[in-house]
Amino acid sequence: MNSRKSILVRGCTGGLFITVDDSIGSEELNDRVMERIRRVGPEIRGESIILEVDKRAMDSDALQSFQMRLNQEFGMSVQQLIAKSDETREAAKELRIRSAPVFTTGRDPQADTVSVPYTLRSGEFKRNPRGNILILGDVNPGAEVSASGDVIVMGTLWGVATAGALGDETAVVISLNMQATQLRIAGHYAYARSPKNSERGLHPEVALLENGEIVVRNFIEFNLLEREVKKSWGGLSS
Amino acid sequence: MGRVIVVTSGKGGVGKTTVSANLGTALAMLAHRTVIVDADIGLRNLDLVMGLENRVVFNSLHVMEGECKLESALVKDKRVENLYLLAAPQSRNKDDVDPENMEKMVKQLSEKFDFVIIDCPAGIEQGFQNAVIGAKEALVIVTPEVSSVRDADRVIGLLQATGIESLSYVLNRLSQQLVDRGDMLSQPDVQEILRVPILGVIPEDHHITASTNVGKPLAIEGGTPAGDAFGRIARRVLGEKVPVPEFRYEGKMARFWKWISGNN
Ligand SMILES: Nc1ncnc2c1ncn2[C@@H]1O[C@H](COP(=O)(O)OP(=O)(O)O)[C@@H](O)[C@H]1O
Numbered sequence: 006m007n008s009r010k011s012i013l014v015r016g017c018t019g020g021l022f023i024t025v026d027d028s029i030g031s032e033e034l035n036d037r038v039m040e041r042i043r044r045v046g047p048e049i050r051g052e053s054i055i056l057e058v059d060k061r062a063m064d065s066d067a068l069q070s071f072q073m074r075l076n077q078e079f080g081m082s083v084q085q086l087i088a089k090s091d092e093t094r095e096a097a098k099e100l101r102i103r104s105a106p107v108f109t110t111g112r113d114p115q116a117d118t119v120s121v122p123y124t125l126r127s128g129e130f131k132r133n134p135r136g137n138i139l140i141l142g143d144v145n146p147g148a149e150v151s152a153s154g155d156v157i158v159m160g161t162l163w164g165v166a167t168a169g170a171l172g173d174e175t176a177v178v179i180s181l182n183m184q185a186t187q188l189r190i191a192g193h194y195a196y197a198r199s200p201k202n203s204e205r206g207l208h209p210e211v212a213l214l215e216n217g218e219i220v221v222r223n224f225i226e227f228n229l230l231e232r233e234v235k236k237s238w239g240g241l242s243s
Numbered sequence: 244m245g246r247v248i249v250v251t252s253g254k255g256g257v258g259k260t261t262v263s264a265n266l267g268t269a270l271a272m273l274a275h276r277t278v279i280v281d282a283d284i285g286l287r288n289l290d291l292v293m294g295l296e297n298r299v300v301f302n303s304l305h306v307m308e309g310e311c312k313l314e315s316a317l318v319k320d321k322r323v324e325n326l327y328l329l330a331a332p333q334s335r336n337k338d339d340v341d342p343e344n345m346e347k348m349v350k351q352l353s354e355k356f357d358f359v360i361i362d363c364p365a366g367i368e369q370g371f372q373n374a375v376i377g378a379k380e381a382l383v384i385v386t387p388e389v390s391s392v393r394d395a396d397r398v399i400g401l402l403q404a405t406g407i408e409s410l411s412y413v414l415n416r417l418s419q420q421l422v423d424r425g426d427m428l429s430q431p432d433v434q435e436i437l438r439v440p441i442l443g444v445i446p447e448d449h450h451i452t453a454s455t456n457v458g459k460p461l462a463i464e465g466g467t468p469a470g471d472a473f474g475r476i477a478r479r480v481l482g483e484k485v486p487v488p489e490f491r492y493e494g495k496m497a498r499f500w501k502w503i504s505g506n507n
């Protein structure tokens with residue numbers, strides 16, 4: 006297997022997503038990954054990394070030396086480790102690196118969800134920079150809601166909603182009645198839709214990024230899971 | 244103890260003074276002892292609208308600062324039995340009012356009257372917190388304009404945070420013609436946002452201008468669209484079930500879109 010295929014790198018908003026095939030030996034791992042990152046170009050300096058290693062077993066020494074090389078050569082660090090091996094995830098835990106057995110749309114399954122048990126009225130602004138936000142009411146015109154993760158409105162969204170406020174492009178805005186003045190996802194903007202596309206009444210919809218554009222879909226028909234699979238396995242290439 | 248009702252709004256000029264004067268008048272005409280308090284200090288004009296300007300000697304600040312007795316500051320309306328006015332100081336600013344004194348005075352009034360109607364500053368102005376102190380009921384005046392609804396919505400949020408127990412709104416200056424043409428928000432449009440009970444709808448009515456100019460609240464005489472609306476509102480305040488006029492409703496999406504896009 007050649008090196009082009011055994012290390013996959015893609016850019017995601019949080020930094021670089023690097024997948025390392027199990028066919029790469031542990032002694033060559035560091036060199037090969039560094040060389041691969043170097044090929045991406047100088048502009049990636051300082052980015053953070055999500056490292057995916059499949060079934061590979063890494064102890065904390067191996068992981069630490071990888072971290073150090075990354076830091077020395079590129080000023081980068083592994084923020085999240087995707088590993089199927091319990092031992093590797095244990096090592097990540099020791100080094101305080103977030104880890105999970107599978108990559109789930111970049112959203113942190115342990116992210117806090119802040120729940121707001123009322124309608125946000127004009128002038129009110131609620132946000133959660135550390136996860137999702139759930140509004141148990143409407144977000145009225147002139148009100149604003151923002152989260153680093155998903156925004157869920159169990160009512161009518163009239164105001165402005167920002168999901169993925171820190172750049173998570175997989176974040177979504179869900180509302181029972183989508184009438185938003187403006188939607189923002191990871192720095193992308195969308196404005197109120199024209200009347201012929203929008204219907205009144207309870208009609209749950211989800212707004213998400215597709216090819217750099219915010220699209221709004223019927224939530225019932227939209228299969229979140231299917232999208233996750235596509236995101237994590239389909240988008241990888243070097 | 245009488246009922247204390249604050250009349251406020253998000254933005255100015257939407258009809259707080261007009262509603263205060265007319266609601267107070269209508270309640271008095273239904274044989275309830277009523278005082279209307281002008282708490283919009285500096286913008287004092289309730290006495291004008293009620294045609295009592297020349298009879299004001301003392302105002303509420305005199306009462307609060309102990310310069311006169313409450314009784315001597317109350318101006319009795321000679322046209323309507325049971326109706327009194329307590330004027331606002333015009334020259335002082337809103338910070339002069341001590342919240343504790345205000346609360347004390349309102350309490351005193353509520354012991355003497357069945358209804359204490361307080362004409363407040365707009366909700367985002369200074370002095371609003373003072374004016375609503377001691378009240379359990381609030382009436383938010385809103386006109387069918389996007390900016391008015393937004394600001395009313397904000398004030399409703401503020402009021403809900405102050406411990407007001409009962410909150411409703413009055414939709415003022417509705418023109419059915421404009422609604423039908425799709426040029427004005429309808430009552431359901433406004434209701435959809437505010438989602439608190441509506442106490443009444445007052446149509447746009449040129450009689451208001453004339454009544455303001457001569458200082459005679461429309462509610463004193465029937466026969467005008469707005470004057471009759473005030474009468475209905477007063478009866479609803481008293482707990483009677485008087486239906487709110489239903490409006491024909493079409494072209495909703497077109498209007499909604501205009502409304503939304505007008506704001507971007
Ligand atoms: N229903 C109405 N129809 C026509 N004019 C009105 C109506 N309500 C209020 N107005 C006019 O609007 C202006 C502002 O009303 P006012 O009661 O002084 O507002 P506020 O006390 O909220 O500042 C006044 O000139 C008044 O005559």
Ligand SMILES: [Mg+2]
Binds near residue numbers: 259261
């Ligand atoms: Mg006024």
